Amino acid sequence: MRIVDLRSDTITQPTPSMRRAxxxxxxxxxxxxxxxxxxRLEEMAAERLGKEAALFVASGTMANMVxxxxxxxxxxxxxxxxxxxxxxxxxxGSAAIGGIHPWTVPNQPDGKLALNDIEYAIRADNDHFPxxxxxVLENTHNRCNGSPLDAGYMQAVGKIARNHxxxxxxDGARIFxxxxxxxxxxxxxxxxxxxxxxxxxxxxxAPVGSVVCGAKDYIAKAxxxxxxxxxxxxxxxxxxxxxxxxxxxxxxxxxxxxDNAHRLAEVLTGINGLSVDPECAKTxxxxxxxxxxxxxSQVLTERLNTEGVRLLPTGPRxxxxxxxxxxxxxxxEYALGVFSKALMx
Ligand code: TLP
Numbered sequence: 001m002r003i004v005d006l007r008s009d010t011i012t013q014p015t016p017s018m019r020r021a022x023x024x025x026x027x028x029x030x031x032x033x034x035x036x037x038x039x040r041l042e043e044m045a046a047e048r049l050g051k052e053a054a055l056f057v058a059s060g061t062m063a064n065m066v067x068x069x070x071x072x073x074x075x076x077x078x079x080x081x082x083x084x085x086x087x088x089x090x091x092x093g094s095a096a097i098g099g100i101h102p103w104t105v106p107n108q109p110d111g112k113l114a115l116n117d118i119e120y121a122i123r124a125d126n127d128h129f130p131x132x133x134x135x136v137l138e139n140t141h142n143r144c145n146g147s148p149l150d151a152g153y154m155q156a157v158g159k160i161a162r163n164h165x166x167x168x169x170x171d172g173a174r175i176f177x178x179x180x181x182x183x184x185x186x187x188x189x190x191x192x193x194x195x196x197x198x199x200x201x202x203x204x205x206a207p208v209g210s211v212v213c214g215a216k217d218y219i220a221k222a223x224x225x226x227x228x229x230x231x232x233x234x235x236x237x238x239x240x241x242x243x244x245x246x247x248x249x250x251x252x253x254x255x256x257x258x259d260n261a262h263r264l265a266e267v268l269t270g271i272n273g274l275s276v277d278p279e280c281a282k283t284x285x286x287x288x289x290x291x292x293x294x295x296x297s298q299v300l301t302e303r304l305n306t307e308g309v310r311l312l313p314t315g316p317r318x319x320x321x322x323x324x325x326x327x328x329x330x331x332x333e334y335a336l337g338v339f340s341k342a343l344m345x
Contacts, residue, residue, distance in 0.1 A: 004331040004338075006321040007312045009174075009257075009284060012205035013326070017249060018242040025241035029234050030056075031227070037237030041244050045211040048247060049175075049196055050187030053219035055212045056240055058231050060173045061090050063197035063210035065097060065229060070214075070221040071167050071195065072133045074099030078169075079121045080136035081107035083143040086171055097229075101130045109280075111141025112153055115160060122164050135161050138171040139189060140178045145277075146261075146285025146322075148178035151188050158192020167194040173210070177203055177283040180254040194218065203254055203284055204246035205325045208239045250325070257284040260323040260332045267336050273343050284324065290317040295343075303342040309335045 005011050014022070028034035038056050046054040057063045064086050072078060078094065080087055082104040086094065094100040105117040113135075123129040135157060139149040154170075161168045170193040172178070172186070179186040190196040195214040200206035212222050226232060233239070258281075265281035268274050273292040280287075288311070290297060297313035304311060311319045323332070 001308045003308045004335045005310045007310050009202045009322045009324040012324050014207045014242050018245045021241040021245050022238050025237045027235035027237035030236045031232040035237040038240040041240040044247055046213050049213040051213040052216045055219050055222045057210050057226055060199045060210045062231050063212050064171055065093050066222045066225040067169050067195045067212055068094050068100055069098045069225040072100045075130055076133040077101045077103055077130040078134045078136050079103050081113050083107040084138050085142050107144055111144035111147040111149055118160055134167045134169055136169045140174040140283050145280035146283040148181040150182055154189055155192050170196040172196045173199040176251045177254055181282045200243040200246045204250040206242040206246040209243050257323040261286050264332050284322055286321045288319045304338055307338040309338045
């Protein structure tokens, strides 16, 4: 059966060139700092994001955890969006593991935090309060239609942070999607950020891994945090080799994923019983709402799945489609046909 897997871009399999690079990778013990392939990936990543140094870690969740632990001590507070991945989907690790208190402010539909909401959330120096240390942004914003946050906004948040002696962390799991959609370099989006993480294992199709980028002394702290979380990997060059291919060969093709997402949104919005805002499909993520109250996302995704089209239910009447490396424009047309059929049942 034809499969069109739109559940996530995390489902992507390593490309043939990644598999070759992994097989041939020169490796060493990375906890000793002796893995040449990991070192090369870290240098490349730092350069791409305009930072001094970088650290290869196991996952996006670990990248965020390590970053937060390196900025904050126990009892410190972070300001982040109420739809942030770090808040919703990382087991509350910042509090559970780092002792870090989250203050959430509402994410706007485009993934931004209103600047006056950020200002309002910054604590005064008072014995009753935790100490505000960090503002966390997500770019692109997964739960807000995969929206890219533009450089002007990122700079405005950076300015607030500097005025109050705070740091800025960017969960840039899909920062290259943001840069592609906005027609800028990824480094231009994070020039004001003290740390930025990005995922190799999502839209860039590597099998494993994320990278934390920042100043040299910050990355030295992050290396310690990674170790205590059990993330010191040894001959990790096998994985980093795929990451190098991800950075060199997979960034330029992201526009195809965005075009496919836009096409999907554009046609689905015209189908009776569904609502999608094609204006919101700026990167590779599309949220589809079911307007017909008798139909649940569980039932509709099961119907689609019987014809090989896989989506993720994200609410009782909401589903998510994420275009990715394995999905062609032809697959999108096929998926659209399956949607029409499934809604007629
Ligand atoms: N997102 C996954 C799921 O967890 C929802 C997905 O399929 O989109 N930051 C952002 C913005 C993410 O979207 C994700 C993963 C992470 C961090 C965590 O990355 P991993 O899964 O590598 O720990």
